[in-house]
Amino acid sequence: MPSITKPIAAHPSLAKNQLGLTIRDYEGSMSTLCAGCGHDSITAAIIRAVWELSLAPHMIAKLSGIGCSSKTPTYFVSGAHGFNSAHGRMPAIATGANAANRALTYIGVSGDGDSLSIGLGQLSHAIRRNLKMAYILENNGVYGLTKGQFSASSDLGSKSKRGEPNRVSPIDPALLALSIGATFVARSFSGDKEQLVPIIKAAIAHRGFALVDVISPCVTFNDHNGSTKSYSHVREHQLRAIEADFVPPAPEILAEITPKGVTNVTMHDGSVLRFTTLPAGYDPTDRQKVYNYLLEQQSAGNVVTGLLYVDESAPDVHELANTSELPLSQIPFEALCPGAATLAKLQDEFR
Amino acid sequence: MTPTDIHQPDYFHKVVDCQWGCPAHTNVPEYIRLIAQGRYTDSYLLNRQSNVFPGVLGRTCDRPCEPACRRGRLPEPGETLEEAKPVAICRLKRVAADLRDDISDRLPKAPAVKNGKRIACIGAGPSALTVANDLMPLGYSVTMFEKQNKPGGLMRTNIPSFRLPEKVLDDEVGYILDMGVDIRYNSPVTSLKSLLDEGYDAVYVGTGAPRGKNLELPGRYETDRIHIGIDWLESVAFGHVSTIGEKVLIIGVGNTAMDCCRSSARMGGKTIKVMARRPRGFFKASPWELEDAEEEGVEIVINHAPKRFVIENGKLTGMEFERLEWDAEAKKSKTIDTVIIPCDDVILAIGQDNAFPWIERDLGLEFDKWDMPVVDQKTFASTRPNVFFGGDAAWGPKNIIWAVEHGHQAAISIHQYCHGLPLAERPPAHMNLISQKMGLSEWSYANDYNPAHRQKMEHVDLAKRFRELNIEVEMGFSPEQTAREVQRCLNCDIQTVFTAKRCIECDACIDICPVQCLTITRNGDEEDLRGRLSAPAFNITQALYVSDALPQTKRIMAKDEDVCVHCGLCAERCPTAAWDMQKFEIMIAQAGDLCQIPQPA
Numbered sequence A: 001m002p003s004i005t006k007p008i009a010a011h012p013s014l015a016k017n018q019l020g021l022t023i024r025d026y027e028g029s030m031s032t033l034c035a036g037c038g039h040d041s042i043t044a045a046i047i048r049a050v051w052e053l054s055l056a057p058h059m060i061a062k063l064s065g066i067g068c069s070s071k072t073p074t075y076f077v078s079g080a081h082g083f084n085s086a087h088g089r090m091p092a093i094a095t096g097a098n099a100a101n102r103a104l105t106y107i108g109v110s111g112d113g114d115s116l117s118i119g120l121g122q123l124s125h126a127i128r129r130n131l132k133m134a135y136i137l138e139n140n141g142v143y144g145l146t147k148g149q150f151s152a153s154s155d156l157g158s159k160s161k162r163g164e165p166n167r168v169s170p171i172d173p174a175l176l177a178l179s180i181g182a183t184f185v186a187r188s189f190s191g192d193k194e195q196l197v198p199i200i201k202a203a204i205a206h207r208g209f210a211l212v213d214v215i216s217p218c219v220t221f222n223d224h225n226g227s228t229k230s231y232s233h234v235r236e237h238q239l240r241a242i243e244a245d246f247v248p249p250a251p252e253i254l255a256e257i258t259p260k261g262v263t264n265v266t267m268h269d270g271s272v273l274r275f276t277t278l279p280a281g282y283d284p285t286d287r288q289k290v291y292n293y294l295l296e297q298q299s300a301g302n303v304v305t306g307l308l309y310v311d312e313s314a315p316d317v318h319e320l321a322n323t324s325e326l327p328l329s330q331i332p333f334e335a336l337c338p339g340a341a342t343l344a345k346l347q348d349e350f351r
Numbered sequence B: 001m002t003p004t005d006i007h008q009p010d011y012f013h014k015v016v017d018c019q020w021g022c023p024a025h026t027n028v029p030e031y032i033r034l035i036a037q038g039r040y041t042d043s044y045l046l047n048r049q050s051n052v053f054p055g056v057l058g059r060t061c062d063r064p065c066e067p068a069c070r071r072g073r074l075p076e077p078g079e080t081l082e083e084a085k086p087v088a089i090c091r092l093k094r095v096a097a098d099l100r101d102d103i104s105d106r107l108p109k110a111p112a113v114k115n116g117k118r119i120a121c122i123g124a125g126p127s128a129l130t131v132a133n134d135l136m137p138l139g140y141s142v143t144m145f146e147k148q149n150k151p152g153g154l155m156r157t158n159i160p161s162f163r164l165p166e167k168v169l170d171d172e173v174g175y176i177l178d179m180g181v182d183i184r185y186n187s188p189v190t191s192l193k194s195l196l197d198e199g200y201d202a203v204y205v206g207t208g209a210p211r212g213k214n215l216e217l218p219g220r221y222e223t224d225r226i227h228i229g230i231d232w233l234e235s236v237a238f239g240h241v242s243t244i245g246e247k248v249l250i251i252g253v254g255n256t257a258m259d260c261c262r263s264s265a266r267m268g269g270k271t272i273k274v275m276a277r278r279p280r281g282f283f284k285a286s287p288w289e290l291e292d293a294e295e296e297g298v299e300i301v302i303n304h305a306p307k308r309f310v311i312e313n314g315k316l317t318g319m320e321f322e323r324l325e326w327d328a329e330a331k332k333s334k335t336i337d338t339v340i341i342p343c344d345d346v347i348l349a350i351g352q353d354n355a356f357p358w359i360e361r362d363l364g365l366e367f368d369k370w371d372m373p374v375v376d377q378k379t380f381a382s383t384r385p386n387v388f389f390g391g392d393a394a395w396g397p398k399n400i401i402w403a404v405e406h407g408h409q410a411a412i413s414i415h416q417y418c419h420g421l422p423l424a425e426r427p428p429a430h431m432n433l434i435s436q437k438m439g440l441s442e443w444s445y446a447n448d449y450n451p452a453h454r455q456k457m458e459h460v461d462l463a464k465r466f467r468e469l470n471i472e473v474e475m476g477f478s479p480e481q482t483a484r485e486v487q488r489c490l491n492c493d494i495q496t497v498f499t500a501k502r503c504i505e506c507d508a509c510i511d512i513c514p515v516q517c518l519t520i521t522r523n524g525d526e527e528d529l530r531g532r533l534s535a536p537a538f539n540i541t542q543a544l545y546v547s548d549a550l551p552q553t554k555r556i557m558a559k560d561e562d563v564c565v566h567c568g569l570c571a572e573r574c575p576t577a578a579w580d581m582q583k584f585e586i587m588i589a590q591a592g593d594l595c596q597i598p599q600p601a
Helices: A039-050 A068-075 A091-098 A112-116 A120-129 A173-179 A191-204 A231-236 A286-297 A317-321 A340-349 B009-015 B015-021 B028-036 B042-051 B052-061 B089-100 B126-138 B165-178 B192-195 B230-238 B255-266 B287-295 B398-419 B460-468 B480-489 B506-510 B526-533 B569-573
Strands: A060-064 A081-084 A106-110 A133-139 A184-189 A211-214 A238-247 A265-268 A272-277 A303-310 B116-123 B142-143 B182-184 B202-205 B224-230 B247-251 B271-277 B299-301 B304-312 B315-326 B331-341 B345-348 B387-389 B430-435 B438-440 B494-498 B518-521 B544-546 B556-560 B577-587
Touching: A039 A068, A039 A106, A039 A133, A039 A191, A039 A211, A039 B506, A060 A068, A060 A091, A068 A081, A068 A133, A068 B494, A068 B556, A081 A091, A081 B230, A091 A106, A091 A120, A091 A133, A091 A317, A091 A340, A106 A112, A106 B577, A112 A173, A112 A191, A120 A173, A120 A211, A173 A184, A173 A286, A184 B430, A191 A211, A191 A303, A231 A238, A231 B526, A238 B506, A272 B255, B009 B015, B009 B430, B009 B577, B015 B028, B015 B480, B028 B042, B028 B089, B028 B480, B042 B052, B042 B089, B042 B398, B052 B089, B052 B165, B089 B480, B116 B126, B116 B192, B126 B165, B126 B398, B126 B556, B165 B287, B192 B202, B202 B398, B224 B230, B230 B255, B230 B345, B255 B271, B255 B345, B255 B460, B271 B556, B287 B299, B287 B518, B304 B331, B315 B345, B387 B398, B494 B556, B506 B518, B518 B569, B526 B544, B526 B577, B569 B577
Parallel strands: A060 A081, A060 A106, A106 A133, A133 A211, A184 A211, A238 A303, B116 B142, B116 B202, B142 B182, B202 B387, B224 B345, B247 B271, B247 B345, B271 B299
Antiparallel strands: A184 A303, A238 A272, A265 A272, B304 B315, B315 B331, B430 B577, B494 B577, B518 B556, B544 B556
């Protein structure tokens, strides 16, 4: 861990967002992860995204489970709410928090172990319910915290640091999510902030559950030759085919001529996803085609990155469960807890 | 951009803003660290190597290092850029000087066997003393001709003792003279020709700019109460003058004017006005000297241009001024009206000129159209091979630290000349670059600077300083102030050094950098790159450090040196040690470093 905390000095040309805050106001404590960890880069991308979106820190809730990845919420937006849950149980906590207060922006950070091994059931049902949150899966294909065993996302044939190949079939979170009805699926790379930051912004603006699978090399246990999740392997095999830009809701509607080859998807809150580079015939709103494309590329050994699939039409958990519009904290106590008599009356209805 | 060549000594030297800004290139960060470690003597000697008079300069230097200091560009949260203050470099120098132990056995000594070369120095001011300082240990016989009865030049005659105690000056001049300089007091040189006839191998002219400018206005010669500033200060220094009238006007607002007004205040002046032609912000005096004068009750009167001296019955009673109105840049003015300001004495402090009435014009020594000797900017040689100039005598008034640097350079030239080496080939600077890594996240320097405000120098209270006229006004830093001030230094000599081939482009350094000075991006020309950095680099006086193409993506690492706080976090977060913190040390050559010439035994 670093010898000192970050000095408070700032560059004179440091910009401010709409709230008058600089990016440094969105930082957290010093990271205790290994130097060069991909997770730290993702932390920096989250900081940039929420700063650019001008989110008020106290309107953000950070949630995580257990693992290297799950330590990272400490390292961004000190002023936000945070909950570090039991291993793999972050989606349940996020669901509860969501039910009680839908006004907050929920950012969940998890890893391949927390999400795809111990927490796979939790993740799957959060996807099915379309829980309103940005779920960032920091995917390094290795159990770094326990010294480098293969994880559930390790690719077949990928070599451990000792040189042994993995022989157990991996779970691809993007394919999994698509197959169980996910409404927002993206994949990116911690070493490519140019792509990652707009994806995180779009994930935050999405109507429901946004899964962002981020390949995040483990410098200590999985950044060697033979690993399919090293910096150099991902750079060589990254197929940055789907370029999407996030355009926040504009104060006035401008008539835009859509250039040829550009696909716009309007988000629930009025923001726009603008896809500029797509492989021929690719439609980010066609689940079947996206699924097939990903499978194809996977067997070719390519890591497809970009905002892969988006569906803004599906209702989120609040709409499905008809939850309260107002955060519970803003509902008067009498309405929230109408008393023993009302409870007795309610119970009588079920007798 | 092409990759930065960090093996050019100038590249990292420029990053050490203070050292680059110092004419003598004093190794400021290193001497501040030595103070921090309580090694005052080592700190003093390190200073002495380049600036020769640390005790004097720690009180009187013009401090070009301080406006250059990186801390002055780094406001702390809640501060504006104007409120950001540089490290009190000059005051720390004084701390080292005040607290040093006996250094006599660590000073350079003249060898027992001389090299047979005889050098004459005209004047015993800072530049000539530096020449002697550099040449005596090499075996030269140096003879110094001084018109006064004490050495030091303007350091003695023009700087009042309440700013520079005589003992400080005597000690530091003594270190040089005690090497065996043959100094001849009360010996003004009246003819260069006859001096040359004495057969010296080389002559160094360090006579300063001895002639204070006059103001030829009506009434100038009808009274004896109009004084030339530097002459008057000299008379004060030697005790020839001890009083002045109650109402004193100082004409001019440079540092000499500040010394004149503050001296007047100690000699009976009650109403002292410094008369400036132009508005504030256009004065020549250093801001701190203005502050100190105003603290003593001196009034600075702006926008007044002298018109005539008012003489009534043969007595100076006042001075008439035109009141001016200036445009925004203080370039053009118009006169509003005139006023008469009563006074008993007027001191003229409007500048100094060189004058060489004692140099014959048929010695092969060329003079230019302003009747000034032609002196080479680099070698300090005149057009006569064995005569060298330096200090204010070379190109007019500068300050002590420039004089010292001139002395060093002239000493090199004299050494080269006496050994038949070409003067234009200056000895190169050498550099060291040494990793400061001590372990994982551990450095051999304190990488966490103190965001404290600049420490304020305490002054002797007004009543006391006017009771004890020679008492030094500035009290020096207390131990607590020193401790805090040394921690404010950013250690800009501990450089961030990048090895492109090791980089895996994980972004860790970029993410951790507190001042957004790092960027990995595609290469471009400088103007384009400056605009595309994590934080645009608009301060073009500060370099961009550009790497070779990175192994994986062929992009480049670019670092904006402008506000790097040298915290080392980039290197701590780098998994491959592509970034490292390395101490940069530049060895600027002095006369003794000429390797072609054997050292004395």
